[in-house]
Amino acid sequence: MATTEPTVILKRCTDYDPERIERIASEGLQLMNLQPHGRTLVKPNVVASGELFPHSFTRPEFVEGVLRALRKAGNSLEELAVGERSGITVPTRFAFRHAGYYEMARRVGDIKLYHFDEETQVEIPLYHQGRLRNSFFTPEPVARADFFVNCPKFKAHPWTTVTFSMKNYIGIQDDRHRLIDHDHALNYKVADLQYITQPQFIITDGIIAGEGRMLTPLPYRLNLVAMGNNQVAFDAVCCHIIGVDPRTVDHIRLAHERGFGPIDLDQIRLEGDVSLDEMKEMASGFEVGLVRVEDYFKGTNIRAYSGPPPSDTDDYCWGGCPGALEEAIEILRVYDKATDEKLPPMHIVFGAYEGEIDARAGEKVVFMGDCATYRGTIGSKKVEIESLYRDRSTIDPETFKVDDIFVKMMKMEKLLLERRNEDVMRIAGCPVSVAEQVLMLVKLAKTKNPYFDPGQVIGFVSCYLSMRTRQALQRIFKQPYQRSGPTIRGAARPDQNRPGPEDDISLERN
Numbered sequence: 001m002a003t004t005e006p007t008v009i010l011k012r013c014t015d016y017d018p019e020r021i022e023r024i025a026s027e028g029l030q031l032m033n034l035q036p037h038g039r040t041l042v043k044p045n046v047v048a049s050g051e052l053f054p055h056s057f058t059r060p061e062f063v064e065g066v067l068r069a070l071r072k073a074g075n076s077l078e079e080l081a082v083g084e085r086s087g088i089t090v091p092t093r094f095a096f097r098h099a100g101y102y103e104m105a106r107r108v109g110d111i112k113l114y115h116f117d118e119e120t121q122v123e124i125p126l127y128h129q130g131r132l133r134n135s136f137f138t139p140e141p142v143a144r145a146d147f148f149v150n151c152p153k154f155k156a157h158p159w160t161t162v163t164f165s166m167k168n169y170i171g172i173q174d175d176r177h178r179l180i181d182h183d184h185a186l187n188y189k190v191a192d193l194q195y196i197t198q199p200q201f202i203i204t205d206g207i208i209a210g211e212g213r214m215l216t217p218l219p220y221r222l223n224l225v226a227m228g229n230n231q232v233a234f235d236a237v238c239c240h241i242i243g244v245d246p247r248t249v250d251h252i253r254l255a256h257e258r259g260f261g262p263i264d265l266d267q268i269r270l271e272g273d274v275s276l277d278e279m280k281e282m283a284s285g286f287e288v289g290l291v292r293v294e295d296y297f298k299g300t301n302i303r304a305y306s307g308p309p310p311s312d313t314d315d316y317c318w319g320g321c322p323g324a325l326e327e328a329i330e331i332l333r334v335y336d337k338a339t340d341e342k343l344p345p346m347h348i349v350f351g352a353y354e355g356e357i358d359a360r361a362g363e364k365v366v367f368m369g370d371c372a373t374y375r376g377t378i379g380s381k382k383v384e385i386e387s388l389y390r391d392r393s394t395i396d397p398e399t400f401k402v403d404d405i406f407v408k409m410m411k412m413e414k415l416l417l418e419r420r421n422e423d424v425m426r427i428a429g430c431p432v433s434v435a436e437q438v439l440m441l442v443k444l445a446k447t448k449n450p451y452f453d454p455g456q457v458i459g460f461v462s463c464y465l466s467m468r469t470r471q472a473l474q475r476i477f478k479q480p481y482q483r484s485g486p487t488i489r490g491a492a493r494p495d496q497n498r499p500g501p502e503d504d505i506s507l508e509r510n
């Protein structure tokens, strides 16, 4: 029988040797008495990948070791698979290719790779109090997994403080479902995603952790492989390692309050060959990068202004447009070292901002996102920007549309062309994604367009076409969507609002 006591194992590991990682993972599985079975699915973090984003993803050598250990410990495995939806607008095929996952899968042998953006999306009903909506869509392989392994990268996150185990769930949704509630409610969304399934085994790549940012983190050598059997306990221990109180991370606090697991260290069994204190020392000074947009751009030609989003509880949109601008500039800096010199002075305004906007004639003022509002004078002109924000309850996941990257490019091109002689403009969306903000900055600053990087463009287009073809075939020969039903398994239900896997869980909205 698997150990039910929330357990976190900290193991020292100084390199990406698949054999060493396999040994560590095997020990973890044994210590927690876990036996992979049936459809076993590993969910890494491959939000971005390749040599330009070397510290943003779970390394292939790491996943290789984990897969080998799972196979060895497995009992009646029907399938051993890896599945992910990489960053929005980037085909998962492209992310897998640059992460070296196809070669890794060949080395391990008989591994199925799921690209979640090409899979049937299954509706999972939600019943708990305080949920953002009544159901979620998730890719079929997640909904049907018998043994789910969460295999995140140990990283900071500029919007949700950290991206450990729970936050890695943002990649179990395709783009259009992922973008819904990806705003000031992002932490609530991550907490709600926990109702889809809970992992039986968690193992994180903290050998070289990612500091300060999400897509372009700075490398931080931690020499750590952490494992666990409870997602809240696991994330809480990882928070303690970097000196963050887990109660201050809303998605961890919410999941704890909803009964998913303990936060307090005296309720968590700690094992391993390195102590928590030693790990804390190792991580001392680790930066999470939770910086408001006004401060982030100090000293650059971008002046950012932010007012509150439409929320009763949050005075800043941590999960939406402001953070996306921070990630966008970092991506451009990766592709074009002269980005900051090329940026003309510009002003970017978020939320219901009421202060001065100190723009000179000829300087662009961009009101970013549906919730941006303004009433005042810029230069000598009176400016009134009305909110376009729609309450989240009016957004239907079945009809919500997200443009793909080439449509986004055309729309941004058109908008900036139409507004080329006007200083003030608005970019609509909730959120305005990282990709759209990259495209905007590319046009305004005339920097290199990452999507047309000569070293990547052919591969990108080929993966994009492959993805689109498979999506089209799937629409013809398979169902793009599936209602929930009795065969959909959920791994864990911490409260009584969610029926068990053996029950008929056909959707009942409440």
Ligand code: SF4
Residues within 6 Å of the ligand: 182, 183, 184, 309, 310, 317, 319, 320, 321, 322, 350, 351, 368, 369, 370, 371, 372, 429, 430, 431, 432
């Ligand atoms: S428009 Fe942007 S800033 Fe406003 S609520 Fe939506 S994501 Fe947040």
